[in-house]
Amino acid sequence: MDKQPHMRDDEVLMRVRDLKKHFQVSAGFFGQNPKFLKAVDGVDLDIRRGETLGLVGESGCGKSTLARTLIRLYSPTDGVIEFNGADLAKLKEKDLAPHRRDIQMIFQDPYASLNGRMNVRDLIAEPLEIAGIGNDKSRTARVHELLEVVGLNKDHANRFPHEFSGGQRQRIGIARAIALNPQLVICDEAISALDVSIQAQVVNMLEDLQKELGLTYLFITHDLSMVKHISDRIGVMYLGKLVEIAPNNALYDDPKHPYTRALLASIPIADPVEARKDNQDQMQGEIPSPIDMPSGCRFRTRCPLATDLCAEQEPELKELADNHKVACHYAE
Amino acid sequence: MSSAPLLKVDNLTTHFHTSRGDVQAVRGVSFDVRPGEILGIVGESGSGKSITCLSILGLLKANGEVVEGSADFEGKLLTGLSDKQLRTIRGDDIAMIFQDPMTSLNPTLTVGEQLIETILAHKPVSRSEARKRALELFDLVKIPSAASRLDNYPHQFSGGMRQRVMIAMALTCDPKLLIADEPTTALDVTIQRQILLLLKDLQEELGMAIILITHDLGVIAEVADRILVMYGGMVMETGDVYDVFESPQHPYTTGLLHSIPDVRSHTKQRLTPIPGSPPDMLRPPEGCPFAPRCPHAIQQCLEAMPPLFERPNAKPTVHEARCWLHHEEAPKALQSIFDAPEVSNG
Structure with missing residues (x-):
């Protein structure tokens, strides 16, 4: 079961620098002082070829906006997205096309993301058609092949999404996503809507596909147990910023940011003995509005360690141990 | 373990009549809930866990029917009661909260207004007494700056705070049993933990029993006293x-x-x-x-x-x-x- 993500440890597939995505939420009085929702507010991130990079954080932390900006569903406000020698952040729509096939996305709700009026054959062939690959016949053959790969079979090709269970629909979504042999697949809460027993089936399949096809995953989830299982490295986001990033075991064994500690302490553990041990990192309060952000460190309003320094100065993301970066004045 | 059960469900069987035939959602479910305990019911979608509780409360959709079995609350038979009789029991003795509090709240009224209305509907008190009680309830569910929050509208609350409002509303009449159907599923883990600990505190403080319905074994492990595992409309393990x-x-x-x-x-x-x-x-x-x-x-x-x-x-x-x-x-x-x-x- 061992993946070997460290074989080509240094090869960065996507390099993200100071990426920002702000949404204007009110025009302001006569255009003065417009308000912005800073969903993603200066993120640096390297996604390495062949790895699974997990991204976690509470709702509203900007993880899904980040994903959508990376594939240019949103135009970034500022920053750099280096991918295959191009800066996706700056490219015009028409110049993006050749890169689009290399980055695919799997969404949370396969029922909402699959057109209910198209049969499975057409759904999976659609990306091939858009990319202008093959003819009708060769595309059908490729669809049959893809169905096998995701654990369905070619008899399913003529059916419609509503005839499938949630787990099967997610398999169709995955077949669509890998149809063009992408390099990077972004899984945005891809297993969150599935039942526990089906989640494990889909996760195992994603792992197999990664090995067979050499895929790189950006795995976005709020499930802190599953993200540890599937990821090589994990980034923790809070209010539009990356506050900590580390290899999975290092993050869970030695979380250095107080937010990460509180997040990990909230994981529901399926063992009553463990689950009922008192822990002191219980999270206080709720995530503040990304429109009126706290000054300095964004986490300080909920942080047990916060001091005046935290209100005045925003901490930078610093490497404190091998591959382990943290943005906290008091991390050691 | 010696005390008489608060709720006794016996061979409960619920079908939904559809054009394709009867969906046998619940097939002969029996269990007890004892006073003051937290019973966790776990199962995947379609296991019958929610339908079991909706059947007990007479909240099934029109095509649903309890075809067999009974539910008995403190010696009163719930199954077979008229809507009106059930309504008094539902508000007074048994309360229920759901996964998505936003759909259970009226977006055009302040939460205080809705809470006060609930209190007035169930208790013979004046408006100002009801407001006082509403404040107490907000404090009980640990909503900060309760007095000013009463005058806010549902959309001004976060998901976690809305769930606290729903819990406050459920506690209006000091129910003996609270049925919580996936109360934390829509929430972040950090907030989930806060709500679960709140439920546990309330159970200890008020001595009420809770049926906690969830798909998450972690949630059960965190707070439940007993567990009921459901699959295919039946109890598999308890x-x-x-x-x-x-x-x-x-x-x-x-x-x-x-x-x-x-x-x-x-x-x-x-x-x-x-x-x-x-x-x-x-x-x-x-x-x-x-x-x-x-x-x-x-x-x-x-x-x-x-x-x-x-x-x-x-x-x-x-x-x-x-x-x-x-x-x-x-x-x-x-x-x-x-x-x-x-x-x-x-």
Whole structure:
């Protein structure tokens, strides 16, 4: 079961620098002082070829906006997205096309993301058609092949999404996503809507596909147990910023940011003995509005360690141990 | 364990009449809820866990019908009561909260207004007394700056705070039983933990019983006293929460536990999913509903419905599992799968 993500440890597939995505939420009085929702507010991130990079954080932390900006569903406000020698952040729509096939996305709700009026054959062939690959016949053959790969079979090709269970629909979504042999697949809460027993089936399949096809995953989830299982490295986001990033075991064994500690302490553990041990990192309060952000460190309003320094100065993301970066004045 | 049960559900059977036939959502479910305990009901979508509770409260959709069995609350038979009779019991003695509080609140009224209305509907008090009570309830569910928050509208609350408002509303009449259906599923883990601990505090403070319905074994492990595992509209296993997690006696329970990664493990191990998918409740299998997906199933499992077998000497309360492998004539080699907890991850 061992993946070997460290074989080509240094090869960065996507390099993200100071990426920002702000949404204007009110025009302001006569255009003065417009308000912005800073969903993603200066993120640096390297996604390495062949790895699974997990991204976690509470709702509203900007993880899904980040994903959508990376594939240019949103135009970034500022920053750099280096991918295959191009800066996706700056490219015009028409110049993006050749890169689009290399980055695919799997969404949370396969029922909402699959057109209910198209049969499975057409759904999976659609990306091939858009990319202008093959003819009708060769595309059908490729669809049959893809169905096998995701654990369905070619008899399913003529059916419609509503005839499938949630787990099967997610398999169709995955077949669509890998149809063009992408390099990077972004899984945005891809297993969150599935039942526990089906989640494990889909996760195992994603792992197999990664090995067979050499895929790189950006795995976005709020499930802190599953993200540890599937990821090589994990980034923790809070209010539009990356506050900590580390290899999975290092993050869970030695979380250095107080937010990460509180997040990990909230994981529901399926063992009553463990689950009922008192822990002191219980999270206080709720995530503040990304429109009126706290000054300095964004986490300080909920942080047990916060001091005046935290209100005045925003901490930078610093490497404190091998591959382990943290943005906290008091991390050691 | 000696006290009389607060709620006694006996052989509850609920069908939904559809154009394709009857969906057998609940098939002969029996359980007790004791005063002051938290009973966790766990199951996947379609297992019948929510429908069981909606049946008890008479909240089924028009095509749903309790075709057999009964629910008895403090000696009063709930099944068969008129809507009007049920309504008084629902507000006063039994309260319910749901997954999405936004849909349960009126967006055009302040939450204070809605809470006060609820209090006035159930208690013979003046408006100002009702407002005082509303404030107490907000404090009880730990909503900060309660007085000013009363005048806010639902959209001004976060998901976690809205769920607190719903809990406050549910507590209006000091219910003896609170039914919470996936109360934390839509919330972040950090907020989930806050709400679960709040429920636990309230149960201890007010001495009310809680039925906690969830798909998440972690949630059960966190707060429940007893657990009921449902699958295919039936109770598959039930017992004390420590006992069941330590030595599950049904292959489905074991399968569920193995499907989730162990966050404490350091070595990456492949997950062990349960193969296949849940049964079609229009035509549920004749035998054990889990048999088609069960790695240990024998011929008997496919042919006949197993009864609940009691585990000998279980502590501190009865531990039962619906599995033929507990029958004395089952192959010894298969019986031994329950002896020691299998080591799953690391």
